[in-house]
Amino acid sequence: AQSVTQLDSQVPVFEEAPVELRCNYSSSVSVYLFWYVQYPNQGLQLLLKYLSGSTLVESINGFEAEFNKSQTSFHLRKPSVHISDTAEYFCAVRLNQAGTALIFGKGTTLSVSS
Amino acid sequence: EPEVTQTPSHQVTQMGQEVILRCVPISNHLYFYWYRQILGQKVEFLVSFYNNEISEKSEIFDDQFSVERPDGSNFTLKIRSTKLEDSAMYFCASTRDFGELFFGEGSRLTVL
Numbered sequence: 506a507q508s509v510t511q512l513d514s515q516v517p518v519f520e521e522a523p524v525e526l527r528c529n530y531s532s533s534v535s536v537y538l539f540w541y542v543q544y545p546n547q548g549l550q551l552l553l554k555y556l557s558g559s560t561l562v563e564s565i566n567g568f569e570a571e572f573n574k575s576q577t578s579f580h581l582r583k584p585s586v587h588i589s590d591t592a593e594y595f596c597a598v599r600l601n602q603a604g605t606a607l608i609f610g611k612g613t614t615l616s617v618s619s
Numbered sequence: 620e621p622e623v624t625q626t627p628s629h630q631v632t633q634m635g636q637e638v639i640l641r642c643v644p645i646s647n648h649l650y651f652y653w654y655r656q657i658l659g660q661k662v663e664f665l666v667s668f669y670n671n672e673i674s675e676k677s678e679i680f681d682d683q684f685s686v687e688r689p690d691g692s693n694f695t696l697k698i699r700s701t702k703l704e705d706s707a708m709y710f711c712a713s714t715r716d717f718g719e720l721f722f723g724e725g726s727r728l729t730v731l
Contacts (some may be wrong), residue, residue: 539719548710548724549662556718595662603716604650604669606677609662 507532507598509610517616520588526581526613528570528596535601538579540570541609543593552594555579556601566590591617621645625711625723632701632730640696640726642711651694652712652720653686655679662710668694701730 512527530536540552553564560572570581579596596610624643632638644651653665666676668686685697694713698705708727712720 537717541722549722551719551721554719601717604667604674604714606652606664606667606675607712607720608664611661 507536507600507608509596509598509608511596511610511613513613514611515614515616517618518586520617520619521585523584524582524586524590524615526594526596526615528579528581528610530577530579530596530598532577532598532600536598537601538570538572539597539599539607540564540568540579540581541595541597543595543612545592549595552581586615586617588617588619590615623711623713623721623723625709625726627726628724629727630729632728634703634730635700638698638701638705638728640698640709640711640728642694642696642723643692644694644711644713645715645721646692648713648715648721650674650714650716651686651688652714653696654710654712654722655707656710656725657704657707665696665709698728701728703730706730 508531510529518524538555541549542552553562555562555572563569568583593612595612597607599605599607626641651668656662664677666680667674683699687695708725710725711723714720
């Protein structure tokens with residue numbers, strides 16, 4: 506079965522600083538990888554995804570993640586964070602088969618202060 | 620943009636009562652899911668549903684839980700006899716096939 510480990514439960518950072526949220530996955534077969542974001546008292550929104558092709562994927566608000574198969578990682582990065590990026594970030598994995606379940610990591614709380 | 624809608628947004632119930640949470644998935648999606656998030660904890664998979672039957676379920680999804688697609692649009696989660704530990708946010712999700720899951724805003728269940 507596949508699993509996801511998010512190595513940092515909380516990441517405090519100052520505004521305009523760079524940030525990296527780490528994610529490692531475990532699976533014996535090919536997987537799809539995702540980052541979801543959850544703002545306080547809201548649902549889960551897709552931030553970015555890796556299905557195939559280029560291993561570097563980007564979101565519209567400046568986040569990027571790189572799929573590294575040899576290290577089984579999918580770390581999330583942003584070169585300069587804003588206060589509005591404060592949220593819970595979940596890394597998730599699913600098998601590359603139609604209809605399979607999405608398995609989440611425990612989440613990383615990103616707290617951006619001025 | 621199409622979205623997954625869930626009702627109610629918040630339900631308070633007494634222990635032992637039955638609860639039904641409702642979801643309307645995106646119309647051309649084929650796979651439907653329920654997830655649970657206990658306050659401050661991870662998002663946990665409960666069950667997936669395809670072609671009018673359960674395709675996968677977790678160990679959390681015991682006999683107290685059931686799912687149904689009673690008509691062409693609704694997808695429901697029923698908890699037969701609620702326990703205090705069922706208090707959580709329940710998320711419905713859907714997908715067409717291989718890509719991301721689209722989540723609703725959630726239904727917060729409080730069991731007293």
